[in-house]
Amino acid sequence: MEEKIISNHNRPSIPIGGHPVETGDYIIDTIAINEILEPMRHWIQMRVPGGIIYGAPRLGKTRAIKYIQNTFDYKYPNQWLNLKIKTRKRKTPSEDAFFEFFLKDVGHDLYSQGKAVAKRNRLSNFLLDKGDQTIRKQIVLFIDDAQRLTDIEFEWLMDIYNELDSFGITLTTILIGQNELTHRRSTYLTTAKQIVGRFMVHEERFYGVREMDELSYMLSSYDEVTEFPVGSNCSYTNFFFPNGFNKGFRLENEAEYIWSSLLELRAENGINKKVEIPMHYLISIVNHVLLEYGANNVGNIDWPTKTLWKEAIKVSGFIHAEVLQS
Structure with a gap:
């Protein structure tokens, strides 16, 4: 069966379901991301052995790191190697499993072969080879959900x-995780200073959206910075609401109403804590409007109404989550 194609005005023709908003494979620039990007760049330039990025769940830390990796790769090509691994929750730490998952996450084809010692040696050789190919002889290792790491896993790291250092390769490890990370750092300062010295020299908190201006900045990326397909000069806003976009409407200008609606719904539900909205929910709010009422759907309207934005906030689950955490 021939795949249905949507085409409207100057919109690029893309198979239904193929836009990044539909696949979920996109990252939006935020002020919070930029606030941690510069300190991380400085850690790398100064060859700091390690640092912490911490924050509450669902703030968008994982996607932020992907954005930062892409930025570093673009701005500093081959200066250093960016790698990312994700911890796995296990009842008992296993050296064999630790190095197998490490090898798998960095893209080694032989990640499952051999015993723990063989996997460790294979990983060391892989990192030595890759690090030696960079201009700075440096590897930056991002570890996601790092609050799961145990003491013995820090020892393995x-x-x-130490092995990389003995061959002149610098390893800068950046731990990304929940607030527990900074509490662990405080504990290790008295019980295991060597862990702090290797992996927790500096720390930065990652925030959600705290003010309307930050929301406006985020929404402006949909209007201007985003583009799909590459070279089409068609932003996400333009693609999903071409008629409204051509009339001069922009998501950035919806920030004031969306923000006031978020505050209003929080107040109605007795939520009094300081405002910090996770990116997970903001992306869900925008996605709901784009996907349900944009040009790729039967809802196809020129521009979202205030009623639809309020609907999107409610179905995102944000208010329910706030109530549970109050």
């Missing part, structure tokens, strides 16, 4: 650091 230290062994890797």
